[in-house]
Amino acid sequence: MMGRGLNIFLGLYVGLIFAFVFAPILFSLVFSLNSQRFPTIPLGEFTLEWYVQIWNDEDVWQAVRNSVIVSSSTAVLATFLGFCTAYSDFRYNFRFKGPYLALILLPPTIPLIIMALAMLAWLSRIGLSGQLWSIILAHSVLTAPFAMALIRLRLHQMDPDLEAAAWNLGGSEWQAMRHVIVPFCAPAIVSALCLTAAISFDEFAVSWFVSGLNKTVPIVILEIVQGNIDPTVNAIGTFVFLTSMTLVILAQVIFIGRQIKSHS
Amino acid sequence: MNIVNRRLDLYALTWRLPIILWQLVFFVGPVVFMVAMSFFVVRNYRMMEAFEFANWERMLTRGFFWDSYWYTLFVASLSATIAMCVAFPAAWALAFRASESVRRWAIFLLVIPFFTSYLVRTFSWYVILAESGVLNAMLGYIGLGPFRMLNTHFGTIVGYLTLTLPLVVILQTVSMANIDKTLVEAARNLGCKPLATIWRVVLPLSKTGFIVAALFCFILAFGDFVAPFYLGGSQEPTLPILILDTTKSGQQWPRAAVVAIMMMLTLFTIAFTAIALAYRKPKGARA
Numbered sequence A: 001m002m003g004r005g006l007n008i009f010l011g012l013y014v015g016l017i018f019a020f021v022f023a024p025i026l027f028s029l030v031f032s033l034n035s036q037r038f039p040t041i042p043l044g045e046f047t048l049e050w051y052v053q054i055w056n057d058e059d060v061w062q063a064v065r066n067s068v069i070v071s072s073s074t075a076v077l078a079t080f081l082g083f084c085t086a087y088s089d090f091r092y093n094f095r096f097k098g099p100y101l102a103l104i105l106l107p108p109t110i111p112l113i114i115m116a117l118a119m120l121a122w123l124s125r126i127g128l129s130g131q132l133w134s135i136i137l138a139h140s141v142l143t144a145p146f147a148m149a150l151i152r153l154r155l156h157q158m159d160p161d162l163e164a165a166a167w168n169l170g171g172s173e174w175q176a177m178r179h180v181i182v183p184f185c186a187p188a189i190v191s192a193l194c195l196t197a198a199i200s201f202d203e204f205a206v207s208w209f210v211s212g213l214n215k216t217v218p219i220v221i222l223e224i225v226q227g228n229i230d231p232t233v234n235a236i237g238t239f240v241f242l243t244s245m246t247l248v249i250l251a252q253v254i255f256i257g258r259q260i261k262s263h264s
Numbered sequence B: 001m002n003i004v005n006r007r008l009d010l011y012a013l014t015w016r017l018p019i020i021l022w023q024l025v026f027f028v029g030p031v032v033f034m035v036a037m038s039f040f041v042v043r044n045y046r047m048m049e050a051f052e053f054a055n056w057e058r059m060l061t062r063g064f065f066w067d068s069y070w071y072t073l074f075v076a077s078l079s080a081t082i083a084m085c086v087a088f089p090a091a092w093a094l095a096f097r098a099s100e101s102v103r104r105w106a107i108f109l110l111v112i113p114f115f116t117s118y119l120v121r122t123f124s125w126y127v128i129l130a131e132s133g134v135l136n137a138m139l140g141y142i143g144l145g146p147f148r149m150l151n152t153h154f155g156t157i158v159g160y161l162t163l164t165l166p167l168v169v170i171l172q173t174v175s176m177a178n179i180d181k182t183l184v185e186a187a188r189n190l191g192c193k194p195l196a197t198i199w200r201v202v203l204p205l206s207k208t209g210f211i212v213a214a215l216f217c218f219i220l221a222f223g224d225f226v227a228p229f230y231l232g233g234s235q236e237p238t239l240p241i242l243i244l245d246t247t248k249s250g251q252q253w254p255r256a257a258v259v260a261i262m263m264m265l266t267l268f269t270i271a272f273t274a275i276a277l278a279y280r281k282p283k284g285a286r287a
Helices: A004-032 A049-055 A058-091 A097-105 A112-125 A132-156 A160-168 A173-202 A205-210 A217-227 A232-263 B010-037 B054-060 B063-097 B100-115 B118-129 B134-141 B153-177 B181-189 B194-205 B207-223 B226-231 B239-251 B253-279
Strands: B041-043 B046-048
Touching (some): A004 B118, A004 B153, A049 A232, A058 A132, A058 A173, A058 B010, A097 A132, A112 B010, A112 B207, A112 B253, A132 A173, A132 A205, A173 A217, A217 B118, A232 B100, A232 B118, B010 B253, B041 B253, B063 B100, B063 B153, B063 B207, B118 B134, B118 B153, B118 B226, B153 B207, B153 B226, B181 B194, B207 B253, B239 B253
16 A cells, blocks of 8 residues: 555655755856856846855955854854753752743744844843844844754653663763763854854844844845845855755764764 | 652753743743733834834734734635645655655655755745746646746745645654654554554544644734735735834834734634644544
8 A cells, every 4th residue: 555656756846845945055056157147947147146146245255244243143042041941840840930031932933023123122121232142142042942852852862860870870960961961062062153153144134123233144135135136145055055964964974973983 | 751740959950940940031031021021012113112002003903914814814824724635645745655764865855955045945945836937837838837836826836835744744754754654554454544544543642742833823924024025925924024114214123023922812723722632632542
C-alpha cells in the first residue's frame, strides 16, 4: 500500500516545497548577475555592475559594520538569557512559573510592527533611542525565546538523573552545570547563537523604528526597495547571504570537528 | 525534572533573575507605555501626556478600522491553514520516510532562508510574479497566461508562505521525528490503516509541535506588513499597514497604539487558547 508510487510522489513533493523556498533566493542570485533593470526570461547579459555599485557605496559598508555589531551582540545576550531561563524551567518548580515563562515566551507572539512602535515610544521616553545599542536591546528581547526554546528542547532529551548523579559523585551544583549541563547543551547553544544572530541580522521593522540614523543592512535594503526597481538589492542580498552562510557553515564545521575530537 | 526546591539560593537566583529583570525593563516597560500612550493626545504635531479616550473613540467607531481588522484576521488564518496543509506531506516524508542524515540535511537547508533577507526574497517574488516577469514568461512558452499575480490575494499568500513555510516544515518534521517509532509500528501491526495511523497516533503525539507551528504561522502573517504591501498591493490595508500609515501621517503615535493594542488583544486570546490546547495532556498518554 505504502509502495514505490507513494515514495516517488513524496520525493517530488518535497522537491516542490524546496523549489518554492529556494526560488526567490536563487533568482535573487541570478538577477544580481543580470544586466536587465527589470529581469525576465530570456535573461540579459552577465554583469558585475550591481556589485561594483554597492562595493563603492560607503553607506552599504557602514550598514554592514553596524549589522555585524548588532547581530553578534544580540546573539550572545539572547543565548545567555535563553539558557538561564531554559535551565530554570528544566530544574525548578516554583510559584509563578507560568508568568515567568510567559515573560520570555511572549515577545514573538507580538508582531514586530507593534514591538517597533512600543520600543520606539519607550526607548525615546527613557532616552535610549536612536543608538546602535537601542537595536541590540530590542533584538535581545525578541530573540531570547528562540534560544530558550532550542536549549529547552535539548534539556528535554537529557535524563534528569544525570545531574543528580553528578551531585552524588561529589560535584557541586556549579560543577555539575559546568561539566554536565553545559557540555550536553553545547549543540543547542551553538544553534541558538546562530539562530538568534540570523533573526537579528534579518530584522528590519524594529531596527528601522528605533535606530535613528544608524542604518543596518535590512534598513538600507528597505530604503532601496521603497524607491524603485533596483537590482543592487539583489547584489546586497546575495552578498549578505554568502556572508551569513559562510558563518553558519563555519560554526557547523567547528562544532562537528570538536565533537569528533571529544569522541576519540 | 520536577524537583520541588523551595529554598532559594544563589545558584537558583543566578539562572532565574536575569530574564525577569531584563524583560521588565525592555519588554513590559515598552508594552505598558504603549497602552498609556493610547490615551495621550497629539497637538500641533507634539505628543502630550494625558488621559483621554479620543483616540479609542476615533479608531473604533470607523468602518475602515473594522474592515481592516476582519480582513487581516481572515488572510492570516488562511495563510496558516495553507502553510500547515502544504507543509504536512513534506514533513511526514522527512520524518518517517527519510533517513536520519537526509532529515538533518533537509532541516539544515530549510534553516537557510532564515539567513537571507525576507525583504530581498519579497523583492525577488515581486520580479518573478510580475506581469512580464519570469513565471509569466515561462508559462508563455507553454501557451498560458499572462496571469495577474501581483497585487492580488495570491501575491499576499505567496509572500506569507515565503515567511512561514520553512519554519512550519521544520517544526512539523521535528515534532513527528521525535515520536517513538514503535508506537506507530504498533498501530500498524494492530491493523490501523495508514491515514488512521496519522490521525489517531501521529497527530495526537505531535500535537504540541503542530499547534506551535500553526500559531507561529498565524502570528507572523497577522503582523507582517511586507507581503500585503509589496505583493498584495495594499488595496485592502492590513492592520500592520494601518499602523505604519498612522505613525507616519502627522506623528499619530497614540492612534497607532490603539490599533496595536487591538492586535495584541486578538493575538493573546488566540495564543493562550492555542497554548492551553498544546500542553493539555491527552488522557492516558505518557508525559
